[in-house]
Amino acid sequence: MLFNSIEFLVFFPIVILVYFLLPHRFRYIWLLIASYYFYMAWNPVFVLLMFASTFISYIGGIFIDKIPLNKVTSEVGGGRKAKNTRKYIAVITILFNITLLFFFKYFYFAVDNINLLLSALHIKLIQPQFNIILPLGISFYTMQIIAYIVDVYRGTNAEKNFIKYALFISFFPKLLAGPIERTTTFLPQLQEKKFFNYDNLKNGLLLMLYGYFLKMVIGDRAAILVNFVFDNYEAYMGLEIFIAVTIYSIQIYADFFGYTCIALGAAQTMGFTLIQNFNHPFFATSVGDYWRRWHRSLSMWLRDYIYFTLGGSRCSKLKKYRNILVTFFVSGSWHGANWTFIVWGMIHGISIVLADIFKPVFQKINTTFNINTQCFSYRLFQIIMAFLIINYSRLFFRAPDIETALIMTKQMFSLWNPWIFFDNSLYNMGLDRKDFWVLCFSIIILFVVSFMQERGVKIREQLSKQNLIFRWIIYWIAIFGILTFGIYGPEYDATQFIYFGF
Amino acid sequence: MKKIVLLIIFIILTTALLINYEDIFRNKDHIYNIKQYYHEKANIDVFFLGTSRIYYSMSPMEIWDKYGITSYNRGTPVQTLPVTYVFLKEIFRNHSPKLVIIDTTALNYLKRDTTYRTKVAISNLDDFLFKLYAVKYIYGFGSDFFNNLNTINTYHYRWKELNKYDFTYETYWKGKFSGAYINDSKWDKMHSIYKQKMYQNDNITSSQLDAETIKYTNMITQLAQDHNTNLLFIKPPNPTNDKELAMNKSFGDYLKQNKINFIDYNTIYNEINLDFNNDFKDNAHHLNLYGARKVMDHLMPYIIEHYNIPNRKNDPAYASWNEDYIKYARAINREEIRELTSFVEWKKQAFYDNYTVLLSANGDVLRKLPDTLKNDLKSFGLNKYNTDKANMRYAAIIDDNKVFFEEISNKSVTYKGRMKNIVNLLISSDGKATISVSGKPRSKNKYGLNFVIYDKVNREIVDSIWIDPNKPDIVRR
Known part of the structure; x- marks a missing residue:
């Protein structure tokens, strides 16, 4: 169901009305029913996929939570075993969800690239005999599930109530395109009584x-x-x-x-x-600043679960740059199964790396030419420069393939009209x-x-x-x-x- | 609690605004004058229902002027029998007509895709509850019910093309007739002539009537009987064929069994003196005004005789109809003058009932004026146009058949001011010919004498032409 459809204009007031008319203890059940209906309005079959992901991760979370963190840290021998069990459950649960995401989202992309490789080696190409439809919202709820499992693994309490957990995953306003909610911010809201x-x-x-x-x-x-x-x-x-x-x-x-x-x-x-x-991304003064303003729930997710996991910035410069580039590679890949998205992500990553490398040079220029970096005009200059980089990267984001993006780049710079x-x-x-x-x-x-x-x-x-x-x-x-x-x-x-x- | 009450008031007011909004944005293609129908207070004695054949044949204002009969044309393009039935139901909600005249052209449309036209016809029904009934009746309660009921989804894009007829209406068409269009299209041109090929066959056979035809004819008949209203079916004339003649013959026979009158004008061309060389206006076989008048002059005496339709010319309740007729006659003249290409003919119409004629010369034309044109200007009451000098500028205004302004000079000539019902009038001759009414340039500004006719009563530009002194008899637009 699209937000800009007549169906939603009928669906939404009914959901709100019934929600406030029901006693508190039934409200989250009603919201779960509404959310699943909302999803089924697009494709009833794929709701089973979401349910499977939800159920597996719920069980995974419960099992991880059953092994207390203090047991892992206090008992030396059994602690290692418990630690490993927690890790295995977390890894299996995450892998299950990533496999589903990979299959539905990246299967053709992988096949295309393998075929490219095979054709170079003159080996017979793979021809998939089935059609895969990308289930709506899978990228978003998979990330949320991964975040949940990692959070529980790191010590956050797992949600015991399956219906509340299922609602955490499928809450209809954020189901199809986020925001990618966090365990610690959204789940507690489901425990509160919401008064009109x-x-x-x-x-x-x-x-x-x-x-x-x-x-x-x-x-x-x-x-x-x-x-x-x-x-x-x-x-x-x-x-x-x-x-x-x-x-x-x-x-x-x-x-x-x-x-x-x-x-x-x-x-x-x-x-x-x-x-x-x-947070008004077009007022960003740098590409880094842009990512603190654009799709913040994704940025935070990538920061917490990719960038920090890789070591973040508390390491050598080279590793930090590697971490940035890997994070933006994942960001680009997440947006779509096409090299154009990866190039788009890498333009951002490289821009941030270059900005960091040349930071002393820019500072030297500013000092030498006595440039006031605190005034409006300097800020405007920064905004324009950041915008031009981000804007150019969008050419790759939108173009159907790299070749088209390059042709359009050439055409863009070949005539001043x-x-x-x-x-x-x-x-x-x-x-x-x-x-x-x-x-x-x-x-x-x-x-x-x-x-x-x-x-x-x-x-x-x-x-x-x-x-x-x-x-x-x-x-x-x-x-x-x-x-x-x-x-x-x-x-x-x-x-x-x-x-x-x- | 107060906030909840305010919220409810807000929702109610928003809904009311939405209804008005839909009314403005709804597509009124070929039907724009429908707003006038819903504002018609007086009872109407005769209604016309059916397709374009009926609304190109019957002009309620012509009928009023000549016979004093109050009639209304609720014909719509490609009107099917179910739509006719719904319209008839709606008529009986507000009027008690003595006679309803239905065009049988719909018999041709049984297999035709009428979706778009039906949607426009139904969506323009005024009363929401009745529209609810009509949508359910025509389309059923399917998944598209809401879209058919509320047309904002379909027609909001019309913000680009809204014009004054989306907000208001003209009172003088009484439904639809040739000139009652929004756009200056070929359908407007009621005086156009398009030659048709006459078809006659004295040995018409019968054909099988469709079950739907019989069903709706019976329903319409029953509905009319329930309201003590007479029914008359007619087939307006067109270049016909055997199939259509047979269908109408069978239909006529069926009506005869049910004691309902039927006139097939395709079988009485000679009786009404229909001229296939002059009485049709387009390649869709529609009658022009001349043809329509012939059909009306046959049909009106017939209904007066058979249905006792009263003459309400002197009824004070219909006083506004006389005023409407004046406006209608001016609109008819407007349409006629726009069709004229001969200046001899044009100048006869140019002074119709106190038009304002604005004249400005473009270029050095005065000393080149031929005698015929000079005589014409003289006959208009003008007298300063005679000159042998080069580069003389000339402009004139004739209002209510009197010269209001006339000036000639070797410098620029300008009149700037206002006249009755004309705000911000500017007329000047300075090498170019500018005639601007209410701030809008209206002259063609071509080399020669540029004329603009303004109608103060209907407040509109009637025509804008120019005359080349080298070919003074040709009207150019």
Whole structure:
């Protein structure tokens, strides 16, 4: 079920209403039923897969938890055995889930690459005799399961109640594209009694409204231009490609941030708090800073379970750089089974490594030329430089293959054509004049809101201080603005949330 | 508790706004004047139902002017019998007509895909509960029920094409007729002439009637009987064929058994003096205004005689219909003048009932004016256009058949101001010819005499043309 579908507009109010009408002890059961229904609306068969992962990891967690950590550390002989048992159970549980993820997500990618190798050795190619569909949300709930098992292994108590654990994995607002919740932040919320709170309801709905604006007005409108240019990239040059890539950067942000706002808002209406996945990533002053602002739940996961596990930064410079590159290799691979994603990840990793290597050089330049690094203009310069690197990496993220990305790179740098801003060329990129300006105006709204939030302005709080009539007029403008300018219905081909595919 | 009450009020108000929003955004393709139907207060004696054949044949305003009969055209494109049945049900909710006239062209549509047209027709029903019934009746309670009921999902994209008829309506069409279109398309052109090939066969055979036809005919008949309303089926004329003639013959026989009158105009071309060279307007076999008038002049005396339809011309309850007719007649003239290509014909219509005629010269044309054109200008009441000098500028305004402004000069000539119902009028001749009404440039600004006709009553530009002094009889647009 998509958040931007009529089905969800019917499903969600019913879930909320029943949730608050039920006694507390039944509410999480209801949410689990709703979450499984939500998933089954896409594909009823794959719910079994999610259930299997959930069940195995639940059992794994219980078994690991049964061997107390103090036993592992205090008794020397038996401690080693217990330690090993804990480790084996954790490894088996994680491997089971990774195997499922690998099979559904990377099987074809692996076969393609093996075939590439085999063809070089003139050996007969492998031809898979079956079709594999990527189950929605598998990347997200698998990461959550891995985090849970590792956390329990490291000493966090396992969840004893299977229904609550299953809800932790499948809670519908975050099921398909995160945020990737943590054991210590989300599971405790399932133990609390959630009372109806009007402000939570109102603020949650407002956040959802903003999410719909981002997804339907900006993301899906931008998608029309991006898809058009990427599908016909041979016809575009220079700044046209730069604009398409930039619009894609905005599209993916609006799409994913929009989804996250809807997820966070939906959870908030029921009194749950999910991880804030974004913190205005386009105001990042470096690639490293970007990853503290973009898809934070993934960044934190990669940091805690990959980067730190490898040794983090408390080691030699060379190992630290290796750790960074491996982490970004995993990040790229996680996003998709294609070398383009790996290149995208590596551009980020290499940028961070290079920034660290050349840090003394930049500092020397700043000192020599007496550059003020504390002023607005320097910060703006940093933001622009970081954006250009991140933006360029998006070309690989969006392109169907490396070859196309390289051709588009060549075309982008081979012509300086600023006249496109004056000769109506912009309206030949998939969007007509009216749609193009709606997109521009919407991006301005996104920028203004982000800028205000970056400056610490709490918009919903400020809005709640205004008079009722004014507030309602703002709500109506938002609702009817989305209804009017949103991309949905049979006349438009509204796209699925991009991160559902990862 | 107070917050919950406010939330409920907010939801109610939002729902009300949504209904209005849907009303604006809904597709009114070929049906835009439907808003007027729902604002018609007076009872209507005669309703027309059916396809484009009926709404290109029957003009309620022409009928009102000539016969004093109050009628309304609820024809819609490709209207099927189930839609006709739903419309008839809706009519009986607000009116007590004496007669309902139904076009039998729908018999041709039994196997045709009418999805789009049916959706537009049903989605434009006004009353939500009735629409609920209609959607359920036409489509059933399937998975697409919500989409058929609420069209925001389908038509919100129309924000790019909204125009004034999505927000308001004209009172003078009384349903649909040739000119009642939003766009200036070929369907607008009620005076167009498109030659057709006449087909006649005196030996028409019968054909088997479809079960659906009989079912809906019986339902419609029963519904009309329940409301003490007479039914008359007609087949408006078109270049027909054997299959259609046979189908209508069989249908006529069936109606005869049920004591319902039927007129197949494809069998009485001579009686109504239909001219296939002049009475059709497009290649879809629709009647033009001249053809429609012939059918109306046959049908109206017939219904007055057979159904005792009253003349309400002097009924004070219908006083607004006379005002509407004035607007209608101006719209008809507007459509006619837009079709004219001869200046001799054009100038006769240009001064119809106090139009405002705006004239500006582009280039050095005055000394090149032929005598015929000078005589025309003279006949308009103008007198300053005569000059032998080069590069003279000239502009004039004729309002209510009187010269309001006329000036000639070797420098720029400009009139800037306002007139009754014309705000921000600018007319100038400075080598170019500018005629701007309400801030919008309206002249063609071509070499020669540029004319713009403005209708103060309907508040619209009637026509914008230019006359090349070298070929003064040709109207150019």
